[in-house]
Structures are given as C-alpha cells and as structure tokens.
Amino acid sequence: xxxxxxxxxxxxxxxxxxxxxxxxxxxxxxxxxxxxxxxxxxxxxxxxxxxxxxxxxxxxxxxxxxxxxxxxxxxxxxxxxxxxxxxxxxxxxxxxxxxxxxxxxxxxxxxxxxxxxxxxxxxxxxxxxxxxxxxxxxxxxxxxxxxxxxxxxxxxxxxxxxxxxxxxxxxxxxxxxxxxxxxxxxxxxxxxxxxxxxxxxxxxxxxxxxxxxxxxxxxxxxxxxxxxxxxxxxxxxxxxxxxxxxxxxxxxxxxxxxxxxxxxxxxxxxxxxxxxxxxxxxxxxxxxxxxxxxxxxxxxxxxxxxxxxxxxxxxxxxxxxxxxxxxxxxxxxxxxxxxxxxxxxxxxxxxxxxxxxxxxxxxxxxxxxxxxxxxxxxxxxxxxxxxxxxxxxxxxxxxxxxxxxxxxxxxxxxxxxxxxxxxxxxxxxxxxxxxxxxxxxxxxxxxxxxxxxxxxxxxxxxxxxxxxxxxxxxxxxxxxxxxxxxxxxxxxxxxxxxxxxxxxxxxxxxxxxxxxxxxxxxxxxxx
Numbered sequence: 001x002x003x004x005x006x007x008x009x010x011x012x013x014x015x016x017x018x019x020x021x022x023x024x025x026x027x028x029x030x031x032x033x034x035x036x037x038x039x040x041x042x043x044x045x046x047x048x049x050x051x052x053x054x055x056x057x058x059x060x061x062x063x064x065x066x067x068x069x070x071x072x073x074x075x076x077x078x079x080x081x082x083x084x085x086x087x088x089x090x091x092x093x094x095x096x097x098x099x100x101x102x103x104x105x106x107x108x109x110x111x112x113x114x115x116x117x118x119x120x121x122x123x124x125x126x127x128x129x130x131x132x133x134x135x136x137x138x139x140x141x142x143x144x145x146x147x148x149x150x151x152x153x154x155x156x157x158x159x160x161x162x163x164x165x166x167x168x169x170x171x172x173x174x175x176x177x178x179x180x181x182x183x184x185x186x187x188x189x190x191x192x193x194x195x196x197x198x199x200x201x202x203x204x205x206x207x208x209x210x211x212x213x214x215x216x217x218x219x220x221x222x223x224x225x226x227x228x229x230x231x232x233x234x235x236x237x238x239x240x241x242x243x244x245x246x247x248x249x250x251x252x253x254x255x256x257x258x259x260x261x262x263x264x265x266x267x268x269x270x271x272x273x274x275x276x277x278x279x280x281x282x283x284x285x286x287x288x289x290x291x292x293x294x295x296x297x298x299x300x301x302x303x304x305x306x307x308x309x310x311x312x313x314x315x316x317x318x319x320x321x322x323x324x325x326x327x328x329x330x331x332x333x334x335x336x337x338x339x340x341x342x343x344x345x346x347x348x349x350x351x352x353x354x355x356x357x358x359x360x361x362x363x364x365x366x367x368x369x370x371x372x373x374x375x376x377x378x379x380x381x382x383x384x385x386x387x388x389x390x391x392x393x394x395x396x397x398x399x400x401x402x403x404x405x406x407x408x409x410x411x412x413x414x415x416x417x418x419x420x421x422x423x424x425x426x427x428x429x430x431x432x433x434x435x436x437x438x439x440x441x442x443x444x445x446x447x448x449x450x451x452x453x454x455x456x457x458x459x460x461x462x463x464x465x466x467x468x469x470x471x472x473x474x475x476x477x478x479x480x481x482x483x484x485x486x487x488x489x490x491x492x493x494x495x496x497x498x499x500x501x502x503x504x505x506x507x508x509x510x511x512x513x514x515x516x517x518x519x520x521x522x523x524x525x526x527x
Contacts, residue, residue, distance in 0.1 A: 128177050166503060334466075
C-alpha cells in the first residue's frame with residue numbers, strides 16, 4: 001500500500017505489550033473477544049427467521065426445497081415457488097403450504113453451507129443469531145488486520161477498527177442474526193477477507209475465494225471483482241510507458257494491445273478466477289436445479305412479487321429507474337423520528353441515511369482531495385445539507401416552526417452528489433498522476449453496487465440504517481480511512497465517537513429498552 005507510514009513513536013499499547021507481532025496477535029484476539037461479547041450482550045440472542053438453518057437441514061436430507069417436517073417456523077418462510085403456483089398467486093389464490101408444493105428460499109446458499117456442520121450435530125436447534133455474532137467476531141479480526149494496510153500506527157488502527165465494528169450498522173445487522181441480516185454480515189466478512197488478501201497478503205487466489213464466497217451469500221457482492229482486478233493489475237497498466245499512458249505515435253493499435261497483454265498481471269487474474277469460479281458454478285447449478293435458469297436465485301419466483309396486495313411495490317418489476325425515489329432518500333436523507341413524548345428521538349425502522357448512522361463516512365468524500373478550497377467548499381455544503389435534513393426532521397416532530405419544504409427538497413442532495421463527483425475525480429487524478437489505485441478501485445466498486453440497490457423495488461424495509469449498502473461498506477470504510485489519513489485529529493476522533501454513540505443508541509433503544517417496553521414508552525418505529 002502506498003499509504004503505509006512507519007510508526008514514529010511507540011504507542012502506549014506497544015510499550016505495554018512489547019514487540020509488534022505480539023501487539024498484533026493480542027489486538028486481533030482482543031477485537032474478536034470484545035466484538036463477540038458486546039454483540040451478544042446487546043443483541044436479541046435469538047431470531048425466529050432461521051431460514052438458513054432450514055435450508056441447511058434440507059440439504060442434509062437430500063433436498064433443495066423446504067418442507068415443514070425439516071423446517072422450523074416454516075410459516076415465516078419467504079417462498080419462491082414454481083411457475084404453476086406463481087400463476088395462482090397472480091390470480092389472488094394462496095398456493096398450498098410447503099410440502100404440498102415445492103417451496104424454495106430466495107437467498108443464496110452460502111450461509112446454509114456454513115451452518116451445515118452445526119445443523120448436522122444440533123439439528124434445528126442451532127441458534128442462528130449466535131452463529132451470526134461469532135462470524136461477526138471473526139470479521140472484527142479481519143477488519144483490524146485490514147487497517148494495518150492503511151497505517152502502522154497502532155492507536156489509529158484501533159480507532160478505525162472501533163469505527164467499523166461499533167460505529168456502523170454492521171453491529172445491529174450481525175447481532176440481529178435473522179435471515180436477511182446474517183446474509184449481509186457474512187457477505188461483509190468474506191469481502192473483508194478478499195480485501196485482506198489483496199492489500200495485506202497480496203494473495204489473488206485467496207482474494208478470489210473471498211469474492212466467490214461473498215457472491216454466494218449476496219449476489220451484488222460480485223461487483224467487488226472490479227476492486228480485485230484494479231488492485232492486482234491496474235498499477236502495471238498505469239506505469240510510465242504502459243498502454244494507458246503511452247502516446248501511441250507510430251506504434252499503432254496492435255502494438256498497444258500487445259503491450260497491454262504483456263503488462264496485465266495475467267497470473268493474478270487467473271488465480272482470482274480460480275478462486276471465484278467454483279462458487280459461481282455452484283450458484284449456477286443451484287439456480288438451474290430449482291428454476292431452470294442459472295441467473296434466477298429465486299427472486300423472479302418469489303411469491304410476494306406477484307401478490308395483488310403488494311402490486312404497488314413491484315409496479316415496474318424488480319428493477320426500474322423509477323425506484324430511485326424510494327432508495328435515494330433512505331440512503332441520504334432519512335432521519336430518526338423526533339417525538340414530543342419521551343424518549344423524544346427514536347430510530348426509524350424503515351431506514352435511516354448512511355451518514356446519519358455513521359457520520360464518519362462523510363470523510364470518504366475527501367479521500368485523495370488535496371485542494372484546500374475544494375475541501376472547504378465541500379465541507380460547508382455537506383454541513384449545510386446534513387443540518388437542513390436534521391432540522392427538517394426535528395421541526396416536523398417537535399413542531400419547531402414553519403418549514404420551507406421546497407427549499408430543503410430542492411438542494412439538500414446536491415452536496416452529496418458533489419461529494420461523490422469530487423471523490424471520484426480525486427481518485428482518477430491519483431490513479432493517473434501518482435499511480436495510487438485504492439480510491440479509484442473503491443469508487444469503481446461502490447458505484448455499481450449502489451446503483452443496483454437504488455433501482456431495486458425494495459429499500460430494505462424493516463431495518464436500522466440502509467442495509468442494502470452493507471455490500472459496499474467495506475470499500476466505503478477504506479475511503480473513510482484514506483479521507484481521515486494516518487494521523488487522526490480531534491475532529492476525526494469526535495466523529496468516530498459520535499458514530500459509536502449513534503449505533504449504541506440504536507442497539508439500546510431497539511433491543512434493550514424497546515424489547516422490554518421500558519417505562520411503557522415507544523422506543524422505536526418499525527411500521
């Protein structure tokens with residue numbers, strides 16, 4: 001990594017623990033243990049949505065479909081049905097229960113594959129939430145190791161790790177453990193494995209395995225292939241005299257193509273493919289065996305897509321540009337609910353803005369930006385936009401006075417679009433001028449994942465934050481670290497602390513006070 005700096009003076013942690021390998025080992029184990037304990041204690045510790053346990057049990061009984069005799073809470077199942085049953089749904093007729101007809105999951109099978117050994121031992125009594133928390137603890141160890149690719153300062157590594165593990169919606173998601181949420185958290189774990197293999201180990205085979213496993217958990221993680229390709233091959237393409245920087249002249253197109261072939265790190269690309277391909281092929285087989293289509297994981301056969309009472313949700317199919325108006329406000333604008341009764345501010349379970357749940361992510365826009373005038377202008381714009389959004393939400397809930405709704409709705413997204421444009425522009429400049437590829441690799445991965453989310457019919461529904469963004473959170477986290485730099489200042493530490501406070505607030509309000517109806521108050525709003 002270009003950004004790695006040597007540690008100028010031993011930190012307190014290093015002076016206390018001794019040599020650096022010992023520090024790394026102790027902190028890796030420490031973050032594993034701390035994350036496991038905190039997530040388990042603050043989480044619900046169980047979930048009724050054990051779809052992956054059911055799928056694992058079905059596998060063990062030689063089935064791809066779900067039947068009630070091998071399933072738990074089968075009535076909570078999101079069913080993918082065969083074509084004949086889908087036709088009944090379109091007519092408003094509820095098909096027979098699973099067992100009488102074939103029912104499948106719409107979720108990719110990697111979580112069920114992970115659960116296979118446990119289900120083989122304990123059957124349907126496996127605690128899916130506990131498994132989710134354990135895997136999140138493994139993720140903490142990976143996150144800590146990844147921070148070492150950005151800085152060698154131990155204190156900064158610790159703070160960055162705390163930011164991701166306790167200052168993002170990954171905490172809520174992994175602690176929940178329900179079918180949708182454990183899929184996100186497992187995908188994040190495998191994406192961090194791919195990033196660790198790329199930035200720290202420089203191992204394209206392991207990076208490909210991480211990517212493939214993430215894809216077999218959440219299909220939109222496939223876009224992370226862009227990150228791997230750029231990081232393993234991009235530098236050779238951009239070095240002086242390379243195909244991208246060559247002026248051409250009399251060389252001609254054929255010679256430039258030949259030079260391009262020589263400069264591509266073909267061995268790394270082949271190893272990435274070797275690591276990824278088994279997971280892709282398994283996905284294709286799994287889909288084809290159930291629905292006769294290698295690309296249909298079940299969403300095209302999902303019962304709810306065709307139920308008349310939900311027709312408003314899928315009016316233009318699963319994906320359409322018209323759905324931007326549903327997802328973009330959740331990602332950038334949705335605020336908590338402000339009420340006139342205690343506790344006065346509560347999480348809004350239909351989604352909250354990414355920057356609202358992790359304010360530190362705003363620094364991602366500044367990754368690689370060096371012009372102080374641009375930094376100042378963008379900072380003022382983001383401060384104005386975020387303040388306006390919060391003021392609007394507070395005014396509506398607390399009746400603070402009249403609002404100019406047209407004013408806020410017309411400009412409040414503009415600083416975010418400007419931030420994305422500035423961030424991408426800075427990343428391109430770094431790639432061309434300094435051959436520094438991390439920022440452009442991150443943005444090139446984030447954008448297609450985000451666009452796919454934004455044009456999807458749903459927005460995550462019941463959740464804290466915007467869970468669809470989790471597949472690009474690892475790359476947004478890398479940009480945030482780069483935007484903050486290797487020497488954290490007071491405002492960086494303040495926003496990291498604020499991010500942790502926001503997510504602790506959600507965990508307490510939803511899982512502790514809300515679950516027990518403390519004081520008889522309404523602690524969150526999910527419907």
